Amino acid sequence: MLQEVEKAIAKVYDKVDHITISGHTADVVVHSTKSDQISWKLSTDRAVTVLNCLIGYGLQEDKLSVQGYAHFDPIASDETEEGRSKNRRVEITVYKYPSKDDTG
16 A cells, blocks of 8 residues: 555655655553553654655655654544554645745
């Protein structure tokens, strides 16, 4: 799937201003005092893994960045396995900033 994403981005890469890869986790308490730290690390590691894959497929890294959100930006409830599964994700956001000509 990531190879297909890279191919799609590569077609418009010269017109792209920036790409952010954001990692997310589910809110699962593994250790009462370290769960947040684990979640931050896991979400960032998830984003870095995708970044490395995209670079490995040929995407240039000069417009890429990563973010880790831990479990603080859920899209589903963590009360069910299905919800937790949806929260364990990576999002890729492609930015094209308006040019001076576009802003009037």
